[in-house]
Amino acid sequence: MSHPELRKLPSVDRLLQQDAVVEARGQFGHDLAVETARDLLDETRAAIVGRDNPCPDSAELAAALLARLHAATRPTLQPVINASGVIIHTNLGRAPLSEDAQRAMLLAAEGYSNLEYDLAAGQRGSRYVHAVELLRRLTGAEDALVVNNNAAAVLLCLMALARGREVIISRGQLVEIGGGFRIPDVLQTSGAVLVEVGTTNRTHLSDYQDAIGPQTAALLRVHSSNFRQIGFTAQVSLAELVALGQQHSLPVIDDLGSGTLLDTTRFGLVYEPRVQDSVQVGATLVTFSGDKLLGGPQAGLIVGQAAVIARLRQHPLTRALRVDKTTLAGLATTLGHYLRGQAEQQVPVWRMIGARQSDLAARAAGWAAHLAAVGVPATVADGQSTVGGGALPGETLPTCLLALSGLPADRLAARLRAGQPAVVARIVDDALCFDPRTVLPEQDDLLLAAILAARQGLI
Secondary structure (H helix, E strand, O other), rough: OOOHHHHHHOHHHHHHHHHHHHHHHHOOOHHHHHHHHHHHHHHHHHHHHOOOOOOOOHHHHHHHHHHHHHHOOOOOOOEEEEEEEEEEHHHHOOOOHHHHHHHHHHHHHOOOOOOOEEOOOOOOOOOHHHHHHHHHHHHHOOOEEEEEEEEHHHHHHHHHHHHOEEEEEHHHHHOOEEEEEHHHHHHEEEEEEEEEEOOOOOHHHHHHHHOOOEEEEEEEEOOOOOOOOOOOOOOOOOHHHHHHHHOOOOOEEEEEEOOEEHHHHHHHHHOEHHHHHHHHOOEEEEEEEEOOOOOOOEEEEEEOOOOHHHHHHHHHHHHOOOOOHHHHHHHHOOOOHHHHOOOHHHHHHHHHHHHOOOHHHHHHHHHHHHHHHOOOOOOEEEEEEEEEOHHHHHHHHEEEEEEEEEOOHHHHHHHHHHHOEEEEEEEEOEEEEEEEHOOOHHHHHHHHHHHHHHHHHHO
């Protein structure tokens, strides 16, 4: 015997003819509306029969259908205000781009471009020219190549130079680079044979020397950009490795991971190897990221000796790893900031790293005053920001935090993450804290409005 409530359930057609649905159907498309209505009615029917639920009225079903259609078509990738104090936040898209880089990427996306067209010659060109000369000038390298990320850069170097042969690396450099990906896995995928030397904490030049044999194709150094070893440790310098490679006619690949063009010690941070330093020492190839300390879009950058870069450019894998026109536009513009000596003023990552604590304190105090004016108690407290993004492990920068207490911090944080725009903050000593170092100045009003809306929902 059928459930009496089932007779109240409308058909798909009747549901789609509801006034509220008819008005909105055009923006979702007929097929999606029909499919979503059918799923909603099936689930409602099952709830009536299985749990003896009453049948919702027509207005409730129409509202539920519209909510599902909006959810199905809403982009999952959305803007986030990063108030966490982690500058290069991997989970939040790493480096924010400069305004000029954003405009360059938009212009490249809007229409046609000379991506692979030589305007002077009127014939096919190469997409790589748009970044090569900039990278050569900035690093001192003979040539350069751009792929889609640094792991891909390392993979390409190994496949082109060492497939089926041995690559020597210190055991202390067999790092995991995030997301479960590990250097040994990259080596295995490339077809190169991994030869580990030394121990986890100490590796000497003689370890490399003893491991070199007829099957050795390259020496690989991987910078520990996402962790730090302390205590009884020893690693071979790049200069020593280069000298050994030259002695045996072996290329030296230096994977810097994050990679920087600026001197990090000027900002009160420990020394992070600069790309141009590795080139000057004589590394055959140097790989690094475009979206970490460089502060540009996601990319893997390879600089080094022209003859070797030419081999990489001709490798079949290079086409599979190539970047698109928008990435090249953003990267070239970001590199232009460095060439003009404007990176500290124009690249957001370096603006954040170089922000003065007095300015951060003033912004946090301004936030607190604004909230106090509308009856929301807030305090300003000293805190620490981090660089993040697998760069400068353990290094922090002094900052001032806006701290909210009096409400459950975890619940308030969850409401902020669910807002539009979403806000990501951090909990310190049971207070929800917001770090102005990583909040873009133009986001201040949005942040304060989001805090008030989220707090109101908990009162």
